[in-house]
Amino acid sequence: MVEFSSLFSGRIAEMRRSEIRELLKLTQKPEIISFAGGLPSPEAFPIDVVKEITIDVLDEKGSVALQYGTTEGLAPLRKELAKRMNKLGVKCTHENILVTHGCQQALDLISKIFLDAHDLVVCSLPSYLGGIGAFGAFQADFIGIPLESDGMNLDVLEGKLKELRKEGKRLKFIYVLPTFHNPAGVTMPAENRKRMIEILKEYDVLALEDDPYGELRYEGDHIDPLMAYDNEDGHVIYLGTFSKILAPGLRLGWAVAPTEILDSLVTAKQSTDLCTSTFSQYIAYEYLHRGLVNSHIEKIKKMYRSKRNIMLEAMETYFPEEVEWVRPEGGMFTWATAPGVDTKELVIKAIEQKVAYVHGAAFRFDGGGRDSMRLNFSYPTEEEVEEGIKRLGRVLKEEMGTS
Amino acid sequence: MVEFSSLFSGRIAEMRRSEIRELLKLTQKPEIISFAGGLPSPEAFPIDVVKEITIDVLDEKGSVALQYGTTEGLAPLRKELAKRMNKLGVKCTHENILVTHGCQQALDLISKIFLDAHDLVVCSLPSYLGGIGAFGAFQADFIGIPLESDGMNLDVLEGKLKELRKEGKRLKFIYVLPTFHNPAGVTMPAENRKRMIEILKEYDVLALEDDPYGELRYEGDHIDPLMAYDNEDGHVIYLGTFSKILAPGLRLGWAVAPTEILDSLVTAKQSTDLCTSTFSQYIAYEYLHRGLVNSHIEKIKKMYRSKRNIMLEAMETYFPEEVEWVRPEGGMFTWATAPGVDTKELVIKAIEQKVAYVHGAAFRFDGGGRDSMRLNFSYPTEEEVEEGIKRLGRVLKEEMGTS
Numbered sequence: 001m002v003e004f005s006s007l008f009s010g011r012i013a014e015m016r017r018s019e020i021r022e023l024l025k026l027t028q029k030p031e032i033i034s035f036a037g038g039l040p041s042p043e044a045f046p047i048d049v050v051k052e053i054t055i056d057v058l059d060e061k062g063s064v065a066l067q068y069g070t071t072e073g074l075a076p077l078r079k080e081l082a083k084r085m086n087k088l089g090v091k092c093t094h095e096n097i098l099v100t101h102g103c104q105q106a107l108d109l110i111s112k113i114f115l116d117a118h119d120l121v122v123c124s125l126p127s128y129l130g131g132i133g134a135f136g137a138f139q140a141d142f143i144g145i146p147l148e149s150d151g152m153n154l155d156v157l158e159g160k161l162k163e164l165r166k167e168g169k170r171l172k173f174i175y176v177l178p179t180f181h182n183p184a185g186v187t188m189p190a191e192n193r194k195r196m197i198e199i200l201k202e203y204d205v206l207a208l209e210d211d212p213y214g215e216l217r218y219e220g221d222h223i224d225p226l227m228a229y230d231n232e233d234g235h236v237i238y239l240g241t242f243s244k245i246l247a248p249g250l251r252l253g254w255a256v257a258p259t260e261i262l263d264s265l266v267t268a269k270q271s272t273d274l275c276t277s278t279f280s281q282y283i284a285y286e287y288l289h290r291g292l293v294n295s296h297i298e299k300i301k302k303m304y305r306s307k308r309n310i311m312l313e314a315m316e317t318y319f320p321e322e323v324e325w326v327r328p329e330g331g332m333f334t335w336a337t338a339p340g341v342d343t344k345e346l347v348i349k350a351i352e353q354k355v356a357y358v359h360g361a362a363f364r365f366d367g368g369g370r371d372s373m374r375l376n377f378s379y380p381t382e383e384e385v386e387e388g389i390k391r392l393g394r395v396l397k398e399e400m401g402t403s
Numbered sequence: 404m405v406e407f408s409s410l411f412s413g414r415i416a417e418m419r420r421s422e423i424r425e426l427l428k429l430t431q432k433p434e435i436i437s438f439a440g441g442l443p444s445p446e447a448f449p450i451d452v453v454k455e456i457t458i459d460v461l462d463e464k465g466s467v468a469l470q471y472g473t474t475e476g477l478a479p480l481r482k483e484l485a486k487r488m489n490k491l492g493v494k495c496t497h498e499n500i501l502v503t504h505g506c507q508q509a510l511d512l513i514s515k516i517f518l519d520a521h522d523l524v525v526c527s528l529p530s531y532l533g534g535i536g537a538f539g540a541f542q543a544d545f546i547g548i549p550l551e552s553d554g555m556n557l558d559v560l561e562g563k564l565k566e567l568r569k570e571g572k573r574l575k576f577i578y579v580l581p582t583f584h585n586p587a588g589v590t591m592p593a594e595n596r597k598r599m600i601e602i603l604k605e606y607d608v609l610a611l612e613d614d615p616y617g618e619l620r621y622e623g624d625h626i627d628p629l630m631a632y633d634n635e636d637g638h639v640i641y642l643g644t645f646s647k648i649l650a651p652g653l654r655l656g657w658a659v660a661p662t663e664i665l666d667s668l669v670t671a672k673q674s675t676d677l678c679t680s681t682f683s684q685y686i687a688y689e690y691l692h693r694g695l696v697n698s699h700i701e702k703i704k705k706m707y708r709s710k711r712n713i714m715l716e717a718m719e720t721y722f723p724e725e726v727e728w729v730r731p732e733g734g735m736f737t738w739a740t741a742p743g744v745d746t747k748e749l750v751i752k753a754i755e756q757k758v759a760y761v762h763g764a765a766f767r768f769d770g771g772g773r774d775s776m777r778l779n780f781s782y783p784t785e786e787e788v789e790e791g792i793k794r795l796g797r798v799l800k801e802e803m804g805t806s
Binding site: 002003004005006007008009010011012015016039040042043045047050051054055058059062063064065066067068069101102104105107108112113114115116119130133134136137138170172173204205206234235243247248249250251258260261264267268270271272273274275276277278279280 | 405406407408409410411412413414415418442443445446448450453454457458461462465466467468469470471472504505507508510511515516517518519522533536537539540541573575576607608609637638646650651652653654661663664667670671673674675676677678679680681682683
């Protein structure tokens with residue numbers, strides 16, 4: 001038998017299995033109420049709509065829907081997505097759009113075209129684990145910028161960019177999740193987005209905007225994506241997904257990028273998987289084209305808003321006074337901080353009490369965030385949200401010696 | 404606007420867009436008969452079966468079929484695949500199987516876990532372009548071994564391995580397509596497979612066996628995959644796909660590998676796309692579980708066998724005497740050699756005469772194969788196969804000055 005470990009690439013040693021995925025295995029017992037995952041509620045899937053559309057797709061264009069497609073993605077779907085992006089203030093055509101096998105694949109392709117080993121990437125502290133994982137697989141070096149209640153700290157970011165410029169170093173991109181941040185639940189206000197674009201221009205750097213939850217707002221005014229503030233100037237790549245507005249099982253996302261970048265992404269995708277599932281793409285196209293998406297988003301928002309409210313009220317009721325949390329205006333997560341508590345150790349006790357979350361340090365590459373935790377409210381039922389927070393409150397109180 | 408080209412990774416310069424994909428764009432006019440693509444016939448898709456299964460899947464388990472799945476793939480599907488592999492003589496369990504977004508993704512993941520820049524990979528001359536593309540994207544250095552009528556030349560391979568051992572260099576893997584080779588149509592006999600395994604053991608190297616067409620045999624006796632000759636010894640990774648036995652639009656393939664390698668592939672896949680489409684996987688599972696695959700394969704074989712026969716007979720009738728070609732026992736391609744002809748230049752003239760193919764040099768990284776061409780017989784209709792070969796015969800005769 002071949003001794004494999006000596007054959008593995010350098011990157012393998014640096015790749016960790018997602019801590020969340022490993023933790024999730026522990027939390028799959030039915031008696032455990034899990035706030036650990038990042039799954040949409042299964043009740044949020046328009047199963048009947050998908051069924052109706054699928055039958056039509058197979059009846060009317062089965063032989064093309066089951067065939068290979070172009071690497072860029074289905075042109076009619078890309079046109080629908082371009083329309084949608086323009087409504088969000090992003091000026092683009094379908095030629096700026098690549099359909100991907102979920103948004104995670106876009107993170108992989110971006111890494112593939114931009115990153116050599118030890119290239120610099122800026123991420124917020126904390127950040128989406130799938131982003132860190134994708135960039136890490138291409139051996140990026142990370143620069144962390146603190147995340148505040150209004151998103152990435154732009155003063156610190158600007159200071160860091162100034163420093164890098166002095167040192168003659170160049171960033172590959174800044175990874176941002178401006179709207180309903182995963183894991184932290186916070187949103188960057190419009191004025192910060194404007195300033196961020198100014199910073200991008202001043203320092204001539206790219207931002208990679210990850211926006212899986214942008215359409216799931218439960219309170220406050222809509223804010224356009226960061227890319228909408230860029231006026232076609234080419235400083236932002238935008239990533240969207242069908243996972244939260246249709247269904248993750250179809251594995252469909254999209255990237256919006258200047259054509260030169262898009263062209264490289266297409267080249268990279270050819271050798272990565274040839275093309276995204278044509279079948280899934282036809283379903284998504286019909287879902288948009290028939291105008292079914294907006295009413296479905298309203299349905300999801302109603303469902304998740306109610307769960308969020310229950311979670312926020314329950315935290316008010318059951319959590320120790322010292323614990324603080326984010327009031328997310330949308331998305332699927334809130335973020336709680338329990339001063340002095342090691343949340344990674346506490347999760348064992350929490351699971352004993354039949355409740356689970358992900359400890360904050362899992363979302364950071366700098367060892368920080370040890371007293372924080374991510375709480376998902378989209379997946380559990382309303383009753384589970386209430387009961388789970390009650391259990392977690394007990395665990396926290398015991399740990400913190402309060403009552 | 405950011406000056407992007409200075410930001411791109413080193414690999415980007417080395418990545419070429421697939422020549423075939425670019426050529427295919429030229430051949431999509433309906434009046435052109437194209438032998439250039441590598442597509443299954445749309446008549447070969449079991450549309451009604453997919454429809455029936457999809458309705459059941461959505462009715463019975465819609466909420467899980469539309470949800471995220473595990474990175475490894477759907478356990479029941481992996482179990483069905485393990486059963487199928489065991490019938491082909493490959494001893495494995497579902498724990499050796501990873502479901503991928505098409506076989507191309509497996510090529511990408513294998514590259515990700517094994518290849519650092521300038522690592523050595525052996526490929527046959529010619530080789531499947533998607534393999535070369537995937538390894539090239541991770542900046543592999545290629546060693547070419549001539550392909551004969553009985554597959555990779557094992558004498559040359561052994562000589563090369565001896566040489567590398569002397570130089571203290573280590574191969575990452577040998578990429579082989581033993582059955583109905585794409586592009587060359589040839590098959591490695593059983594005794595060569597045995598010898599190849601001995602070579603792998605002697606030199607302690609891995610082989611990556613790509614087997615998209617193995618089940619599509621039109622004449623001669625079945626030969627088990629190379630992996631079946633390995634007796635669980637861990638010298639072979641096997642790649643299979645649903646693209647040719649169900650439909651490519653679902654984007655489903657699988658890898659069979661020793662668990663240590665599989666574990667690394669799963670880690671790599673997490674950051675690549677989280678998981679393969681659950682929806683597609685449930686459809687494929689039911690397709691196998693309900694026992695629909697074998698009768699469908701018989702149907703496809705009948706269809707393709709007939710097209711192959713028509714192509715072989717038409718070449719006999721219309722091609723100049725000097726032209727030679729492979730009689731493929733299965734698969735989707737034959738390979739013709741026209742001594743003295745530059746097939747890359749000739750393709751322009753062929754397209755003017757409304758027939759297309761892919762020139763042989765496109766499948767090689769060493770500049771060779773300039774007088775050869777790949778001809779696909781699965782996609783065109785029987786009438787098109789006959790008429791296209793007639794046209795191509797005229798073009799060849801004119802070029803070669805024969806009549």
